[in-house]
Amino acid sequence: MPGKKASLFVTCSVDQFYPEIGEATVKLLRHLDVEVDFPGEQTCCGQVALNGGYHSHAVAVARRFVEVFRGSEVIVAPSGSCVTTVFTHYPELLREFPELKDDVESLRNRTFELSQYLVDIMGVEDIGSSLPQPTRVAYHDCCHALRDLGVARQPRQLLQAVDGLELVELTDSTNCCGFGGTFSVKYPEISMAILNEKLGHVESSGADVLTAVDASCLMHMGGAMRRQSMKARPMHIAELLASGLPGGTNA
Amino acid sequence: MPSIRTKEFTPRASEAINNPTIQESLDRLANFRQGRADAIAEFGQERWDEHSKRAREIKEKTLDHLDHYLDLLSTNVERAGGKVFFAHDTQEANEYVAGVARANGVKTVIKSKSMVSEEMGISDYLVGMGIEPVETDLGEYIIQLAKEAPYHIIAPALHKSKEEVSELFQRVLGSPAESDITALAGIARKVLREKFLQADMGMTGANFGVAETGTIVMVTNEGNGRMSSSLPRVHVATMGMERVIPRLSDLSTFLPLLTRSATGQRITSYVAFATGPKRRNEEDGPEEFHLVILDNGRSKMLADPQLREALYCIRCGACLNACPVYSKVGGHAYGWVYPGPIGAVVTPSILGIPIAKDLPFASTLCGACREVCPINIDIPRMLLKLRSDATEGPAGTKKPDRIESMMMRGWRMTVSGPRMFGLAGKIASILQWPLSRNKFLRRLPPPLSGWTKSRDFPKVAAKPFHARWSTMAIPPEKGDKDGK
Numbered sequence: 001m002p003g004k005k006a007s008l009f010v011t012c013s014v015d016q017f018y019p020e021i022g023e024a025t026v027k028l029l030r031h032l033d034v035e036v037d038f039p040g041e042q043t044c045c046g047q048v049a050l051n052g053g054y055h056s057h058a059v060a061v062a063r064r065f066v067e068v069f070r071g072s073e074v075i076v077a078p079s080g081s082c083v084t085t086v087f088t089h090y091p092e093l094l095r096e097f098p099e100l101k102d103d104v105e106s107l108r109n110r111t112f113e114l115s116q117y118l119v120d121i122m123g124v125e126d127i128g129s130s131l132p133q134p135t136r137v138a139y140h141d142c143c144h145a146l147r148d149l150g151v152a153r154q155p156r157q158l159l160q161a162v163d164g165l166e167l168v169e170l171t172d173s174t175n176c177c178g179f180g181g182t183f184s185v186k187y188p189e190i191s192m193a194i195l196n197e198k199l200g201h202v203e204s205s206g207a208d209v210l211t212a213v214d215a216s217c218l219m220h221m222g223g224a225m226r227r228q229s230m231k232a233r234p235m236h237i238a239e240l241l242a243s244g245l246p247g248g249t250n251a
Numbered sequence: 252m253p254s255i256r257t258k259e260f261t262p263r264a265s266e267a268i269n270n271p272t273i274q275e276s277l278d279r280l281a282n283f284r285q286g287r288a289d290a291i292a293e294f295g296q297e298r299w300d301e302h303s304k305r306a307r308e309i310k311e312k313t314l315d316h317l318d319h320y321l322d323l324l325s326t327n328v329e330r331a332g333g334k335v336f337f338a339h340d341t342q343e344a345n346e347y348v349a350g351v352a353r354a355n356g357v358k359t360v361i362k363s364k365s366m367v368s369e370e371m372g373i374s375d376y377l378v379g380m381g382i383e384p385v386e387t388d389l390g391e392y393i394i395q396l397a398k399e400a401p402y403h404i405i406a407p408a409l410h411k412s413k414e415e416v417s418e419l420f421q422r423v424l425g426s427p428a429e430s431d432i433t434a435l436a437g438i439a440r441k442v443l444r445e446k447f448l449q450a451d452m453g454m455t456g457a458n459f460g461v462a463e464t465g466t467i468v469m470v471t472n473e474g475n476g477r478m479s480s481s482l483p484r485v486h487v488a489t490m491g492m493e494r495v496i497p498r499l500s501d502l503s504t505f506l507p508l509l510t511r512s513a514t515g516q517r518i519t520s521y522v523a524f525a526t527g528p529k530r531r532n533e534e535d536g537p538e539e540f541h542l543v544i545l546d547n548g549r550s551k552m553l554a555d556p557q558l559r560e561a562l563y564c565i566r567c568g569a570c571l572n573a574c575p576v577y578s579k580v581g582g583h584a585y586g587w588v589y590p591g592p593i594g595a596v597v598t599p600s601i602l603g604i605p606i607a608k609d610l611p612f613a614s615t616l617c618g619a620c621r622e623v624c625p626i627n628i629d630i631p632r633m634l635l636k637l638r639s640d641a642t643e644g645p646a647g648t649k650k651p652d653r654i655e656s657m658m659m660r661g662w663r664m665t666v667s668g669p670r671m672f673g674l675a676g677k678i679a680s681i682l683q684w685p686l687s688r689n690k691f692l693r694r695l696p697p698p699l700s701g702w703t704k705s706r707d708f709p710k711v712a713a714k715p716f717h718a719r720w721s722t723m724a725i726p727p728e729k730g731d732k733d734g735k
Contacts, residue, residue, distance in 0.1 A: 010716045012666065016676045017709045019716040026723060038720045043666040049659060051616065053638030057663045064667075092632070143617035176575045180615025187261065187613055188701030193268045193579040194615070195706075223706030226691060 004034045004122065007072035009111070011082045011215070012044035018215050024242035025078045025114060031245050032124060041068045047085040050093065051181035062093045066103055074121070075111040078238045080145025080213045083113045088148045113145055114238055115213055119154035129244030130163035137165050137240065138207035138232070140198070140221065141174045142214040155213055155237055162244055171201040179220035195224055207232045211240050253372040253400060257586035257598060260609035264580035276410045277581055283406075283572040286515020287623065294511060305504050307626050310563040313497055314553060320462045320495045321544065327465025331527025333540035337492075340547050341371040348373055348454070348487055351541055352382055355485050357451040361443075363471060363479040364388035365456025366566060367489045367545055369401060369588045373454070384454075385446045387475040392439055396423045402582035403590065404568040405513050410581055443475075453479035453537070455525075457490035458565070459505065460542070463498050466526040467542065470509060470519050477523040486525065486537040492544050493553075493562035505565060508625035512567035548601035557636045561596045563626045570620035570630060576613055585610060592620035592630045596637065604641045605650045611637035654698060673717055680711040 006029060010022040029036045046061030065086070069075050077083050087108045094100050118124045137159060145151035152174075159167050178184065178194030198221065202210050210225070210232045212218050222234030256263070267273045291299050313320050325335040338344035348371075352360065360377055362368060362384055374384040374395070386395040390408035394401060396419055401407035408416070413432050420426045426438045455476050457467035467488050469476030480486045496505065510516045529536025552558045571577045571591030582590035587607070589597045595614060599607035611634045620630045642651045665675040686692045691707040694700070702708055 012672070015672075015716040016679075016711050019712050019714065019719050022716040023719060023723065040669055040717065040720070043669060043672045046666075048662060050635065051638075052655070052659060053612075053635070053640075053642035054656075054659045054663075055639035055643050057659055060663065061666055089635075143615070143619075147618035147622055174619075176615045176617035176619065178575060178615060180617070183612065183615050185699055185701045187264070188704055189261075189265055189268060190576055190579055190613070191615075192705050194575045219709055220706065223691075223702070223708060226707045227705060 006034050006074045006076045008038050009075050009077040011079045014215050021078050021236045021238050024238040027242045039068050045082045045085045059093050076117045078114045080113045080142050083111050084144035084148040086111045115155040116151050126161035129241050131244045134164050136207045137209045138168050138170045138205045140212040142212050142217045143176050145213050168205045170205050177217050177221050179217050209235050211235050211237050213237050257607040260584050264584040267581040273410050280572045290511035290515040303625050323462040324460050324495050328542050331465045333527040335542045338545050344371050344543050344545050345376040359450045360384045360452045361450040361479050362386050362454045363476040364391050367491050387443050404566050447478050447482050450483045452485040453483040454487045455479050457488050460490050460495045461499050466524050469523040472520045474521045480525045481536050485539045487541045489543045492549050509565050509567050512569040512625045552600050560628050564593050569623040573619040573623040596633045604648050608641050608650050676711050676715050
């Protein structure tokens, strides 16, 4: 599809903790002939503050986001929950600024989670990825991607089309992993009780790789998978898809 | 009011998580979830969504004109020969009920399940007057004997195994050991039948109060609502002021939603209607009918456009069943009358945030509650609002955490621009080296230590994406290695 342009919103956590996911996202988009730009002024969408109850901070960061991406035709992020912050929460967060109302309305309708952008906007069915060896992959439905953005079919479709990838369904895949942002730090015991149930399903799925559209959920699940020396390894969907493209693993 | 233990959320949650019997009981919530899903599938999703939409519209309209509909309800109850009392708070409500009991020389009160009566703490109040209150819903009866609070809005004794119930009955009622659930119910039934016949007063809740007819509607599976409202001489019904609906025909919208969401039933075994006391030409029914309509903080919620929709709740309990947090910590952790996601909104709204601050934060904001709510109540949105009130709200409302506020101010500076953002990353990558092992951190200082107790944390990358982009900026020819 020629002439497609997208601005990458890499998200703060990917920027600082998982830059490889950002690189993989760029690689995927370029592979599909999307012209990618990266507005250098970007930092965060404000979800951290919103989640913690720091409304005024969230408002300030949201205003900044609106300015930074004002000139972008389409914004793509490798995260369902950051896109949800824009899509679901910006209208309410920026309610006190009626002069931004049109900007916000337009912004929320041109900001997409990666798989949502590829499947729903670009109409991609198969990105032409092929894994070097057969891999059993389980997909976890991240809450905000699923319930706010309706992302469920899109990532599965992209994964299923990858050569050498066997997609397995997790039991109770749509149950939360127990992350919840500040929740995971404020209530670690409850968070772990929820997570351990999830990890039990990952274990019994026999998956080699656990994938999802959000780096933060994977950071949460992966952090415990590592601590518990589980067989499955966490991998963001952008990295997984890009690893099977010509040119090999980007990370 | 019943005891308030909202400040003990964390220790009581921990207690539940570490109790295998409780966890086994909570696993049974899966049956509720499945029952609901099957019932909706049979009903038809599209039809379900239409009902939901209509129910919400009715609730919106009714609460926009609540004074009108309460007035209509009250007029029609009185026209049918009943009395109506508007209680500002639980103290007023309890005093009114006590007055009715005193005037009638009441010794025993039979009660059918009512969350508002739990909110009032009427049972303890009656005991204080020398009157014996007896719960007649089996689950409520069990927790009354055990001197506990309800665990779940519609399944108050959800947390009790049949072995525990048998032991409880042996201890309190002197009954023989029983392992069969039907036999256990039989023991309770025998005791309760006698109480039904003895009682001078019956107390019920009201799932709905129909304005146009002055009728209260009781939805039960045990028939105890009908027994409590028709056997004794006096019937006192209590309802929250938001439970009024305009028309009798509105029930055709609400009942299918309520029973399917709650238990997966097409309809409950009993749906009882009570309109005033018995008429002159009737043989059965109470001689007196009283309706107590409770405010207790509800007008405050009504006045707050961001909390108003919590009053649309029909108390089906579906949000509890769907909640990952409730499913682990159970009902008692929430520390007051209403547990689960809706409780996390209602409790701080009624009691005030400073004493119930934990509740709105004890959620992953996963949205499962919103997804299953038959009235499409946006609980996560209200939890965020309450969080923001707790940290930045007006004095008297807020209860900020100083260390966290400092960290958040630091974060705000960090994300104020790419330069600060990059710098913060560099500082973090220097600070992290004594804590790191390979690519991960195994130990972080408080308040982040809760994470690393059982989860590794990723290290800040040596070269963040901002720095990497400059070498990626010019797209390479297709098929080449990407710019690294």
